[in-house]
Amino acid sequence: MSVTSNATASANQPVRTLGPSTDGALSGARSVFGQVMGLVALTVGSTALGAYVGRDLSGGAGLLFFIGAFACIFGLNAASVGIERRWPLRRGIDGQSVVR
Numbered sequence: 001m002s003v004t005s006n007a008t009a010s011a012n013q014p015v016r017t018l019g020p021s022t023d024g025a026l027s028g029a030r031s032v033f034g035q036v037m038g039l040v041a042l043t044v045g046s047t048a049l050g051a052y053v054g055r056d057l058s059g060g061a062g063l064l065f066f067i068g069a070f071a072c073i074f075g076l077n078a079a080s081v082g083i084e085r086r087w088p089l090r091r092g093i094d095g096q097s098v099v100r
Contacts, residue, residue: 054062 054065057065
């Protein structure tokens with residue numbers, strides 16, 4: 001469907017405009033995209049802050065924090081599996097499991 005102006009549209013040809021959409025799905029997608037970009041900005045900011053704070057650490061201390069970060073990742077993964085076992089009926093809005 002082509003984009004036409006009001007002056008040239010015929011009676012049986014719909015007019016499409018390039019303005020904001022009234023469709024709820026597109027609005028929801030934009031909202032989720034904005035939230036994800038906010039979390040990405042928070043992650044990048046935290047990384048930059050950590051690099052600034054740890055700029056004077058020795059190599060051994062940096063390696064220790066690196067290994068500790070992986071331990072935290074594995075711990076969060078184990079905790080999420082534990083939540084799924086303890087609360088199997090916990091569901092999100094769409095009926096899917098909240099914790100994956």
